[in-house]
Amino acid sequence: MYIPKHFQLNDQELIDDMIKEYSFATLISQHDGAPFATHLPLLFNKDDQCLYGHFARANKQWQDITNQQVLVIFQGPHSYISPSWQSETNDVPTWNYISIHIYGTVDLIKDEETVKDILTSSVTKYENPNSGYHLRNLDPNYLRGMQKGIVTIKINITKMEAKAKLGQNDTIEQQKQIINGLENTLEENNQKVAELMKRVLGFS
Template structure:
């Protein structure tokens, strides 16, 4: 990812928090057939690994074991109108927050580890609900579903972060963009109500 210094984020804790809060990502790889991408939920582990799962019916997993992949996590993003700057000689742009994770894939073969990782993921995603669901592992229904997935662990080799949020502009321009975004949000909100 092209990252000008003004937009670069290198603090590991900040990047990991961003990934945890925006944990639905896209796993990209390249093989003899060409590029492949799959949208997946990810779990970030303190050990410096990501885990995820995909359907066995998805051919993407078949060429991943031992390969380096890219996982892209995208956060908030918005179109920025040049009219919001209230100045001449400006052009449209986009503001956004993103992290790229490069790592090496290992396919999990152990049923016990697969269940353990899936249980952790379910617990994470259910934790904010008032009545969290608990996966009844060991039942015929869940075992049948578990037989239809492949669990992946990705050892993180490198993380890049880009926060492109008008940092290179004056405070006045930044405030004009904030005001423009608020106005645009209100317009979008009004359109959705009609």
């Protein structure tokens, strides 16, 4: 990923937060001699420095995904930045965003109980805390049958790089005007980008 020095994100806590919050990722590998991508939710284990997820078994990307380096892309919030928000109008539009690229190797997980534990963790992460849905309530034979339709993976992280393009190269006045412009919209992404600009740029 092209990362100018002033946009390089080294705040590991923020990187971890983004991976967990924007966990629907893009997994890219070589399949049949060409780049191939699958979009899927991934669970981040910070202590083990790995990601967990699963393919549909019918998705043949998993068949040759071992013994190669893969790329996982996590896309955080992003927003169009309008020159109309700034008092200096002799400018052009741009885009503010956070993006994280993770490289690693893949192991296929075949142990039935480990697969079940990963699936349970995934459901726990995404279900509302007040939800009454739990995998443990499913018929074991039904769940076992459903597990046969997936291939569970572990991605061992070998490299992580992150880019936060959030106006670091603008003046403080421009940064404040952009944050104000973002906050005056009703779009959720814009609100998130404004929050991130404050965090990264050090505004209270």
